Amino acid sequence: MRPRWAADLALGLRLALGGGGARTAWARLALTATGVGLGVVVLLCATSLPHMLDTRAERSAARMPVAEAAGGVDPVFAAERSDEFRGRGLQGYLVQPTGPRRPAAPGVDRLPGPGEAVLSPALAALLQSPEGELLRPRFPQRVIGTIGDAGLTGPNELYFYLGAGDVTAQPQAHPVRGFGGEPVRRGLDSLQLLLVVLGATTCLVPVFVFVVASTRLAAAARDRRLAAVRLVGADRGQVRRIAAGEALLGAFAGLVVGAALFLLVRVLVPEITVSAFRGGIFAADVVPDWRLGVPVLLALPVLACAAAVFALRKVVIEPLGVVRHGTRVRRKLWWRLLPLAAGGALVAGRAGAEDARDPFVIAGVVLVLAAVPVLLPWLVERVAGLLGGGSPAWLLAVRRLQLDSATAARLVSGIAVVLAGSIALQGVYARAEGEPPPVGDVRVLATAFVTSVSDARAFADGLHALPGLGGVPVETRGLLRNAAGETVSIVVGTCAELALADCRDGDVHATGEHRPAPGERLWADGADRTSAPQWTVPVAGYHVTDGQGAALLVTPAALAAGVPLSANARIPAAGPDVVERVRNLVGWHGRVSSLGTERDGTSALITRVLSVGSVLVLLFAAGSLLIAAWEQLRERRSTLAALRANGVGRGVLARSLLWQLAIPVAVAALVAVLAGLGLDWLLLTLVVHRPMVVDLATIGLLTATAAAAVLLVTAVTLPALWRTASLAHLREE
Structure with a gap:
């Protein structure tokens, strides 16, 4: 015989599938499963990162040459x-x-x-x-x-x-x-660690927020079903267990949907060709780490059940109906400030730690971002209470927000967290971008490895033949070592190029304090100094010249053949085709570095991947907003039909829907900007001791993106609004 709690959970599963009509029940289950499934996909992809990075590092090490x-x-x-x-x-x-x-x-x-x-x-x-x-x-x-x-x-x-x-x-x-060598895993510096911590938190917190919100879809219909159960003798404990059973079905269905979507992602991921992923990702590498994935996936049904039971705290479900607390109790602010204060205190308490992996710093970041959805219901309620009269669409929207501000706040909380995290992320990213010192006006540095002055001249002639590069100076240098292993740098050029007086071809002018002596033997850097030297400093034509820089200024006739040299050119800003032609000219006997593209590879990978991740999570948040908006329309179909029957036009209803989303989003954007800037200041100023960079253009762009998400959701939900406002829904209870 099954335990009583198991029977209650099973009854909840049956009611979720059959309560309120099979078609409606399946539509409700599909919405919930889609919401939870999107969260499952993000979590499975996140837990796949360790395996993906390890396998890439192992293959990279396997092709490493060994001597x-x-x-x-x-x-x-x-x-x-x-x-x-x-x-x-x-x-x-x-x-x-x-x-x-x-x-x-x-x-x-x-x-x-x-x-x-x-x-x-x-x-x-x-x-x-x-x-x-x-x-x-x-x-x-x-x-x-x-x-x-x-x-x-x-x-x-x-x-x-x-x-x-x-x-x-x-x-x-x-x-x-x-x-075949050992995998090289470089440590991350403080700014890189901050990028990782902020990015991971920004991507994962909205997932848990929406998983909780998804389990509360169709709450009104669920409450009516539970009232019917109370009518046939169920007590309040059974009602909570039945509600948990309904949420459990949606969570399990979400796990199935999420697993199917994850398999689809694995099939599509090799087709991603953006440079952010450095050559793309093999499907076989996208494998969730069971040590991370299993606890996370098991936690989702528990989280769904807890959210469903917690949602009943202000609802009295009796045999004759559902009663919500009639007296409006203003939300308290003090406890909503606790996560924000605790997070700020944890980060501030680790000032000077210089390590974003510090558990207190990570916990502080999570608490500050988690405080955003906690604060939003209180703020939306206060703002809605201050709003007054206006057009009919405005009045309908404001009145709806005044009656149920918590639902509106939940709808936009995911976007608010993404926006706050993205603002903080962009602040750290801008600081990381500002770390390398500027290199004058140079945009391209081209170096050709040659073994004679004639080869260097040929490189210069080829460079000057390219469009727009006729006047670019080319400097020929070399790096040699003496018998003691001391470095000797040389510059090769004509007397005019070296700006030397009393000079003729074949002379050598020594400068600096550590200049080689006439007749001293020199070898190429890294060459075996027991073999014959590449060059011997000539005795005839040797001069000592005051100056700084290279140890030797050498005219072409004084240099022996076979001395390794490099012809270097600093090229101003040029078009992409010109840069590629310079690379073709240099070939594989040199290197070409473009300013702005030769940043630290780890920083580039982190920032690019997190930028892509932020966009994907923002799309996920917009998708969750759309799903929740659809469900809200389903729950209010009788009310909307009544308004339509009393002469309220479609345009008024559409504008009302827009205001119902726009007002909470405006509040969420304000909170997100303040939270993001505050978190940015805490992390940069106190943890890693870097000056804060406020990029107003980026903040404006991110805020505009959130606003665009609202407009897009409104536009997509209009067909559902027209169907929902049909007069046929007046017959529905």
Whole structure:
């Protein structure tokens, strides 16, 4: 025999499916399941992040070259190269085999020889497409294969292995006898940690807010069903258990819907090609961590039941009907300020901690953001009470808010949390963006690695031939070391370029305190100093010149062939096509850095992913607002039909619906802006000791986005409003 509580829960499940008519019950269940399901998708994706990052790090480490000796393998010389194409990162290795028994790289059948290339599928497709026209000059080699998934961090990564015959002469080239290293997990600095904590909180708090709100959809119909149960003898304890059973069905249905949507997300996620995800995400990597996912998913039904039972605290359900407290009790403010005060105190109490992983800092951020939906009902109630007369649409909206401000506040609380978190997130992001010092007016830094002055001249001629770059100066430098391992920097140029008086070609002018002596032998940086030197400082034509900077100013005739040099050009702001042509000119024997795109990779990934996450959660909040608005129309269909029968026009009802959403959103936006700026000040000023940056344009854009969400929801709900206001609904109780 089943326990009494189990029977009550089962009765709640049956009433949720059949109470009020099968069609209405299933529609109500679908709305609740959709709301909870959206939350489940976000939570499952969030708990998949650890596994996704770990697998990406493991594949990245598996393709890392190692120099340890391996039996039966002929080493290859490899030089890592990184580049960009229209903002997308290019990465790979130049390789030079020394024998037929080449080491095996993950996902590659064999490493390429000179004139051959192995490319990732995304890179091969890009080169074959019209968009890759400016990229093809960098890959003239014959493609002999593609890289498998085991050698890529994502399905859209642009990765390559290029065979060359001169890798040994390239800077940073080293012998490789195998692949596979330990995953490198860099620690995050204080600003990066703040970005992660703020972003995660901003994305997850609205989910729990709406899961609670979803379980309270169709509350009026549920109360009428419970009154009928009381009429046949159920006591108040049974009523609460039956209500929990109804909420439990919606939660379980939401788990099923969420799981199905999550599987759909896994199928679609490899198609994401935005640069925020650094080459995309394999579907196999999106696996929830059961240690995080299981507790979260089990907590959702418990949260749904608790919310359903808590909602009955102000409702008296008796056999003859439902009675809500008739005397309006003004909401208390003091206890609603407790989360805000506690969160601010926790963050302020950790001033100078310099570590956003501090549990007190994380708890403080969560409490401050959670205080937003707690404060909103009180504020909406006070604002609605102050509003007076106006047009009929305004009066209908204000009166509705005065009668039930809590529902309106719940509808917009998710958007308010996202807005507050996004404002704080943008403040920290702006501070992180402001950290790197400006580099004058330079926009592109191009460096070509050469071994002779003639090669440097050829690079300069090719650069000057590009559109708009005819007057860009090119400086040739070198970095050598003496027998003691001390660094010696040289600048190579004509007497005019070096601005030297009493100078002729073949002279060497030594400057600075630590200048090399005539006849001193110099080696390339990293070269074996037991072998022959790359260059010996000439005795004839050696001069000592007052000045600072490079240790030696060398004219072309004084420099021996084979000395490794770099030709450097600082290019002002240029169009994207010009930048790509500069990259093609430099090729893989150098590097091109664009100001603003060469930021720290970890910071770039965090900020981009969180920006995408904020947009997705804002869309989720707008979707939850739409679902709740639809349910409100269903519950009020008799009232709306009565208004329509008494001559209230459709336009008045539509404007009334708009005001009912716009007024709470305006209050929510004000609270969100203040909470976001306050949280921003607490974190930047007290925790990481950075000056606060207020970006009014971004705040305005985020607020306008919230307002646009209200307009969109209103527009989408208009067809449902026309159907709901049909005179046929006058016959419904």
